[in-house]
Amino acid sequence: MVLAQLGGSISRAIQQMSNATIIDEKxxxxxxxxITRALLQSDVQFKLVxxxxxxxxxxxxxDDLAAGHNKRKIIQQAIFNELCKMLDPGKPSxxxxxxxxxxxxxxxxxxxxKTTTCTKYAYYHQKKGWKPALVCAxxxxxxxxxxxxxxxTKAKIPFYGSYMESDPVKIAVEGVERFKKENCDLIIVDTSxxxxxxxxxxxEMRQVSEATKPDLVIFVMDSSIGQAAFDQAQAFKxxxxxxxxxxxxxxxxxxxxxALSAVAATKSPVIFIGTGEHMDEFEVFDVKPFVSRLLGMGxxxxxxDKIHEVVPMDQQPELLQKLxxxxxxxxxxxxxxxxxLKMGPIGxxxxxxxxxxxxxxxxGREKESQAKIKRYMTMMDSMTNEELDSSNPKLMNESRxxxxxxxxxxxxxxxxEMLEEYKRLAKIWSKMKGLKIPKKGxxxxxxxxxxxxxxxxxxxxxxxxxxxGMGGLQNLMKQMGSAKDxxxxxxxxxx
Numbered sequence: 001m002v003l004a005q006l007g008g009s010i011s012r013a014i015q016q017m018s019n020a021t022i023i024d025e026k027x028x029x030x031x032x033x034x035i036t037r038a039l040l041q042s043d044v045q046f047k048l049v050x051x052x053x054x055x056x057x058x059x060x061x062x063d064d065l066a067a068g069h070n071k072r073k074i075i076q077q078a079i080f081n082e083l084c085k086m087l088d089p090g091k092p093s094x095x096x097x098x099x100x101x102x103x104x105x106x107x108x109x110x111x112x113x114k115t116t117t118c119t120k121y122a123y124y125h126q127k128k129g130w131k132p133a134l135v136c137a138x139x140x141x142x143x144x145x146x147x148x149x150x151x152x153t154k155a156k157i158p159f160y161g162s163y164m165e166s167d168p169v170k171i172a173v174e175g176v177e178r179f180k181k182e183n184c185d186l187i188i189v190d191t192s193x194x195x196x197x198x199x200x201x202x203x204e205m206r207q208v209s210e211a212t213k214p215d216l217v218i219f220v221m222d223s224s225i226g227q228a229a230f231d232q233a234q235a236f237k238x239x240x241x242x243x244x245x246x247x248x249x250x251x252x253x254x255x256x257x258x259a260l261s262a263v264a265a266t267k268s269p270v271i272f273i274g275t276g277e278h279m280d281e282f283e284v285f286d287v288k289p290f291v292s293r294l295l296g297m298g299x300x301x302x303x304x305d306k307i308h309e310v311v312p313m314d315q316q317p318e319l320l321q322k323l324x325x326x327x328x329x330x331x332x333x334x335x336x337x338x339x340x341l342k343m344g345p346i347g348x349x350x351x352x353x354x355x356x357x358x359x360x361x362x363x364g365r366e367k368e369s370q371a372k373i374k375r376y377m378t379m380m381d382s383m384t385n386e387e388l389d390s391s392n393p394k395l396m397n398e399s400r401x402x403x404x405x406x407x408x409x410x411x412x413x414x415x416x417e418m419l420e421e422y423k424r425l426a427k428i429w430s431k432m433k434g435l436k437i438p439k440k441g442x443x444x445x446x447x448x449x450x451x452x453x454x455x456x457x458x459x460x461x462x463x464x465x466x467x468x469g470m471g472g473l474q475n476l477m478k479q480m481g482s483a484k485d486x487x488x489x490x491x492x493x494x495x
Contacts, residue, residue, distance in 0.1 A: 132185075
């Protein structure tokens with residue numbers, strides 16, 4: 001993800017400043033110059049960057065700070081606050097409510113990824129318990145209905161459109177009425193796009209908007225235009241009541257930061273960002289967690305939400321029990337692989353952990369890792385219950401390995417590789433043996449039992465180095481211990 005490069009540049013600048021023996025004016029200027037360079041390369045407006053630098057220098061007056069103050073922390077906090085200010089329009093967006101019908105209309109230029117984004121938006125809400133439906137009112141582009149139909153069928157979302165009708169207003173009204181009768185609580189209307197901003201497009205948008213009376217109009221914008229996003233967002237806002245923006249293609253180029261800051265300058269809230277072509281490459285855009293991840297500080301609440309999504313509440317105590325016993329079977333490995341795949345892109349999950357960066361998992365390596373997990377799972381599908389539930393590596397003799405290879409259509413060496421990975425993970429799992437299971441209501445029990453020394457044995461050396469060694473790991477454990485909903489993962493939180 002190209003945005004990860006921006007985050008990497010900013011977090012490295014802060015790290016270099018933190019490593020300095022004495023924090024003086026030169027160290028601060030070097031840090032700010034590096035951040036300025038990174039933001040300008042991401043096509044952020046020069047004026048916004050200059051204002052940010054000026055504001056930080058006003059806040060961090062090194063001469064006025066008393067000797068006891070933690071200068072590093074004050075500088076980092078000032079950078080965090082100014083980046084948040086740059087990306088925050090200061091205006092909340094309309095949020096649909098479950099059980100109450102909401103109509104959401106999507107607008108944008110052709111080629112911005114609008115039709116795909118409609119389905120991603122519907123799919124995201126479907127996973128959260130909504131009953132979404134899609135209406136294709138794009139009669140201008142040939143193949144628009146086919147594309148929406150294909151995407152909706154794949155995601156198992158009801159859809160409406162017509163090959164015969166050419167009036168987008170009529171299709172939009174019919175689709176909305178139909179899905180209201182079917183008690184859908186989120187009706188998404190995809191409208192026509194054009195190659196450029198023209199009067200015909202804006203007039204059609206206005207007519208569809210008047211006929212369907214949407215609760216929210218979402219403008220979908222390609223992030224590759226960078227700071228030109230300001231003019232585009234303003235033009236659409238003047239023609240139709242744009243209530244929110246989704247910025248797409250954040251994975252493909254270096255202008256994502258410029259696009260986000262330009263949209264914020266129009267006072268339009270960005271609600272999601274598209275980070276790839278797949279359904280799960282779609283992230284909620286929340287300024288503070290986003291900037292926190294950009295600076296390598298993580299997004300612990302976002303990570304816990306991912307855990308809640310993939311591990312049902314009733315299975316969480318059972319998983320912790322298995323962890324404390326240190327008994328790792330191939331079936332447990334299979335279940336954890338399933339959970340990893342459900343969490344979405346690995347790089348996205350990585351960036352939610354404090355001390356980690358999405359740069360650690362480039363797009364190519366991420367896909368390679370997911371493909372490898374799927375191969376391993378295919379091999380395990382060819383195993384017997386006895387093989388899956390045994391923790392005895394000697395059980396896997398030559399004839400069993402050959403049978404598994406034949407059954408899964410893989411090579412013997414690939415099965416051997418999978419078993420080696422199992423042994424490696426089993427060794428890590430065994431180090432968790434004796435972990436005390438927290439009782440209900442013990443918010444910081446995990447942080448007390450799973451101390452930094454315990455964790456340092458579990459983490460691979462390269463990962464421990466990335467965090468910043470033992471000291472960095474201790475800071476990470478502090479953040480984990482103070483996370484408000486930490487124990488919610490195990491059903492013992494106070495939420």
